[in-house]
Amino acid sequence: MSENQGTPLPKIGSPAERALATLGVTTLEGVTKHTEKELLALHGFGPRGLRILREALAEKGLSLLGE
Template sequence: METAPDLPKIGAPATGALAAIGVTRLAETARFTERELLALHGVGPKAVRILREALAERGLSLSGE
């Protein structure tokens, strides 16, 4: 059974950019580096910070960290 998306509130442009590459769950963002995320149109430093903090709360981190 598919679980509901659990991305934190990072704004519509950033959420859309992640969805465009098939990312709908927070844990999926751990496959990417900060640089890769920032390269997505619509994802800025604030969105990356929020994602990083949410990952840390779950014992995860961005790739390469």
């Protein structure tokens, strides 16, 4: 599945969405290519966004890199 055809990101807030976009991440599947540490290091991405993403990933049977 390509990044463009993946599952849309959940509503995590504009700053967090922009932060993920700097990595080229626009889908849940794209998130799985990154670690928690990488995501939290992004300006505008914090614990709330991480929690929301983890919940959405778990619903799809996916996880962050290294988990």
